[in-house]
Every structure is written in structure tokens, then in C-alpha cells.
Amino acid sequence: MFDFMDLDFNENESELAVSSALYIPEAGECMRCGQCVSGCPTFRLFQIDEETPRRRIRTISKILIEHLPVSENELTHLNNCVQCRACEISCPSQMRYGELFDQVQATLQKPVNHLGKLAFHFIENKKQRAWLMPFLKGYLKSGLQKPFQSSGIFEKLGLANAEGLLSEPTLKPLAENYPATGVSRGNVALFTGCIAESFDRKTLLAAIKLLNTNGYNVQIQKKQSCCGAIHQHNGQFASHLIENNLSVFNSLVVDAVIHVATGCGTMLSEYENEEFKLRLFDINDFLLANWSDDVRFSSSNLKVAIHEPCSQRNVLKNQKSVSALLQKIPNLTIETLTDNQICCGSGGSYMLTHPENAACLRDLKQHIIQNAHVDLVVSSNFGCVIHLNSDKTKVVHPLVLLANQLVS
Numbered sequence: 001m002f003d004f005m006d007l008d009f010n011e012n013e014s015e016l017a018v019s020s021a022l023y024i025p026e027a028g029e030c031m032r033c034g035q036c037v038s039g040c041p042t043f044r045l046f047q048i049d050e051e052t053p054r055r056r057i058r059t060i061s062k063i064l065i066e067h068l069p070v071s072e073n074e075l076t077h078l079n080n081c082v083q084c085r086a087c088e089i090s091c092p093s094q095m096r097y098g099e100l101f102d103q104v105q106a107t108l109q110k111p112v113n114h115l116g117k118l119a120f121h122f123i124e125n126k127k128q129r130a131w132l133m134p135f136l137k138g139y140l141k142s143g144l145q146k147p148f149q150s151s152g153i154f155e156k157l158g159l160a161n162a163e164g165l166l167s168e169p170t171l172k173p174l175a176e177n178y179p180a181t182g183v184s185r186g187n188v189a190l191f192t193g194c195i196a197e198s199f200d201r202k203t204l205l206a207a208i209k210l211l212n213t214n215g216y217n218v219q220i221q222k223k224q225s226c227c228g229a230i231h232q233h234n235g236q237f238a239s240h241l242i243e244n245n246l247s248v249f250n251s252l253v254v255d256a257v258i259h260v261a262t263g264c265g266t267m268l269s270e271y272e273n274e275e276f277k278l279r280l281f282d283i284n285d286f287l288l289a290n291w292s293d294d295v296r297f298s299s300s301n302l303k304v305a306i307h308e309p310c311s312q313r314n315v316l317k318n319q320k321s322v323s324a325l326l327q328k329i330p331n332l333t334i335e336t337l338t339d340n341q342i343c344c345g346s347g348g349s350y351m352l353t354h355p356e357n358a359a360c361l362r363d364l365k366q367h368i369i370q371n372a373h374v375d376l377v378v379s380s381n382f383g384c385v386i387h388l389n390s391d392k393t394k395v396v397h398p399l400v401l402l403a404n405q406l407v408s
Contacts, residue, residue: 033054045361053087055077057100059104060104064100075108084347123195134171137168149163161352162352174220177219178220183215186254186255186256188256189252189254190219190260191245192204194226194227196261202397202400203397206404216290224244225244227245227267229264246271257276260399262312263383269315296407297405297407298406302332304377306379307395308379309381342364344387346384366393382397385397
């Protein structure tokens with residue numbers, strides 16, 4: 001089959017270089033394979049070849065290699081990609097599709113409207129984001145949500161989908177240090193993310209509790225920033241965010257840098273810095289490898305289904321760690337959802353930029369969940385959790401379940 005040479009992705013404020021050594025197969029060659037098609041979520045939705053990785057690769061080739069014009073129709077199908085990267089694990093050529101897609105987004109330099117610029121600004125700036133949170137909390141508690149939703153103003157502003165995902169934010173900042181319970185076994189730094197720090201505090205506190213209980217002191221670095229994934233996947237510069245995180249975490253004397261959201265973990269794992277990557281761990285892997293024999297769980301009669309985020313299944317490839325951790329809870333019944341290889345539609349910001357596609361994929365996943373007849377669904381990615389949660393489907397991070405079952 002075809003060989004893909006390494007892509008030199010040198011993200012720079014003044015230049016986004018594409019290696020001339022990059023090789024992408026001719027469309028005719030690529031279409032002889034098709035192993036990527038069945039696992040592609042947008043092909044599942046539309047059932048047309050334009051919504052497959054092999055056709056998107058043809059468009060990517062025209063943009064990056066051949067420097068040919070592409071039609072609006074081709075761009076629409078390209079941008080319909082959820083970035084689940086299922087095609088990477090099925091490709092016999094081991095194509096680095098995610099990297100190619102980011103290169104295209106950077107090359108296209110799509111214009112960003114005022115609301116988009118404002119969103120990127122708040123993601124980048126922690127102080128301004130903290131200033132915004134009391135207003136969001138006040139709005140949610142004021143009783144004005146339903147009248148505003150009924151007025152149609154959010155649809156006119158293009159904010160309906162984002163507003164519909166809002167939950168009450170936590171205003172109190174995390175402490176800088178959380179000491180281990182009992183004898184200390186080491187020190188770790190926790191990557192808290194950007195939005196999750198306010199909207200997924202329950203998961204972060206569960207992570208801290210589990211780490212402390214297993215003997216680890218947890219540090220929270222106030223100067224850390226967003227991982228950069230949302231910026232990079234949308235053609236924006238993420239280098240300043242990456243450089244800041246490398247500066248913050250590489251200066252620490254810790255045994256590990258731990259992430260709890262697999263979406264963030266995927267981006268962090270692809271930072272081009274070996275010192276950082278050597279100490280980077282997904283919390284499921286870290287806890288499993290460093291679990292203390294003295295830590296026990298209370299029994300549970302719950303039936304739980306494991307949803308595997310695409311970032312965990314296709315990039316980190318550590319989905320089995322979740323099941324292994326949950327098996328420590330006595331009497332817990334664990335199910336693996338069928339069709340776990342199909343994306344739920346969250347896709348980072350995809351649920352906001354492509355709400356109709358995301359909703360269709362969510363409906364497919366929720367139908368599978370309902371047929372599983374479980375009490376609870378666990379997912380290791382914050383975006384998947386908020387996307388899948390509904391009145392009928394309760395979804396939490398597995399850390400929350402684990403922390404709740406700890407025997408004090």
C-alpha cells in the first residue's frame with residue numbers, strides 16, 4: 001500500500017509550512033481500499049461517498065499538495081468531518097488524517113465572526129472567563145432562561161446550541177495544593193482545561209479525591225491554559241497556548257502531569273516536546289498503574305455502560321483502563337456499548353458548529369444507550385458527557401462514580 005512520510009507541522013504566527021515531502025495517494029489509488037468508510041460517522045448519516053475520509057483526502061490533496069481550487073461543495077463535505085479519527089486506526093497506510101485536517105484548516109484561514117472571536121477570547125483568557133461566570137450563573141438562577149429561549153433571540157444570535165448546553169458554573173477557584181491522605185507517595189500536577197474548570201468541577205474534585213486517597217499530592221497550576229485543541233481544529237493559532245503549558249508544566253518538580261478529559265489529553269499528547277510527553281498521563285492509566293491495595297470501594301448494584309470517546313479509542317487507545325478501574329467496585333455490572341466505534345457527535349466544538357449532524361449522531365448513540373437498559377453511562381471526555389446527557393440518559397465521568405464509591 002501507500003507510505004505516508006512524516007508531516008512537519010511547524011505552527012508559527014507568520015508561517016504555516018507544509019512539508020513538500022508529504023505524500024497523499026491519488027484518488028483512484030485510495031478508493032481501492034475503502035476500509036475507512038464503514039467507521040466514518042458522517043457516512044453513517046448521509047450514505048454518500050462525498051462524506052467519507054477517502055473523498056476528503058482527495059480534497060486535502062488538492063489544497064495542500066496540488067494547490068488546486070476546490071468547490072464550496074467540496075469544502076462543505078470536508079468541514080462536515082467530526083474529527084473522530086476513526087479512519088486513522090483502520091487505514092493500512094497509517095495516514096495521519098487528524099494532522100492533515102488541521103493543516104488544511106490553518107491553510108484555509110476561514111474568517112471568524114464576532115461571536116467566534118469572542119468565544120476564542122474567553123477560552124484563551126482565564127481572568128476574563130472568570131469574570132463572565134457570575135453573569136452566567138445569575139442568568140441560570142434568575143428564571144429568565146425559558147423566556148429568553150422562547151423569544152428566539154438565541155437563534156438570531158447563533159447561540160441557541162451553546163445556550164442549551166449551559167449548566168451552572170462553579171465560581172470558587174480550585175486550591176493550589178491538595179495534600180495526600182496519609183503517607184505521601186509522590187506529587188502530581190492536574191491539567192484542568194479551560195471550560196471544564198468551571199463546568200466540570202465535579203470530575204476534577206473526584207480526580208483529586210482519588211489521587212489523594214492513593215497517596216498523591218495534587219498541584220493546580222493557576223497559569224496553565226487551554227490545551228489549544230479548539231483553536232487548532234478550527235484553523236486558529238494555538239502556539240501561544242501550547243508554549244504556555246509547556247513552560248508551566250515543564251518547570252514543575254512532579255512525578256506526572258495528569259489530564260482527566262480525553263479530548264484535552266489527545267491534544268496534549270501531540271505536543272512536540274519529549275520532556276512534557278514523558279510525564280503526561282491519562283488519569284485512568286495513572287490510577288490503574290498506581291492503585292494502592294489499601295483503597296477499597298463500597299458495593300454497588302448499578303448496571304453501568306461504558307461509552308468510549310473517539311479521542312480515547314482512536315488516539316489514546318486506553319479505553320480498557322476504564323473497565324479495569326470500574327471492576328474494582330464490588331458487584332458493579334459493566335456493559336460496553338455496541339457501536340462504540342461510532343462518534344457520538346460531540347467532536348469538541350463540532351456540536352456547536354454542526355448542530356444538526358451532531359444531534360443526529362447523538363440520537364443514534366442515545367438509542368443504543370436506551371436499548372442497553374443501564375442505570376448510568378460513563379464517559380471519560382467532558383464534551384461527550386455534556387452532549388449525551390439528557391432527561392433519559394445520565395452520563396458522568398467514571399471518576400465521579402469511583403469517587404462516590406470510595407470507602408472512607
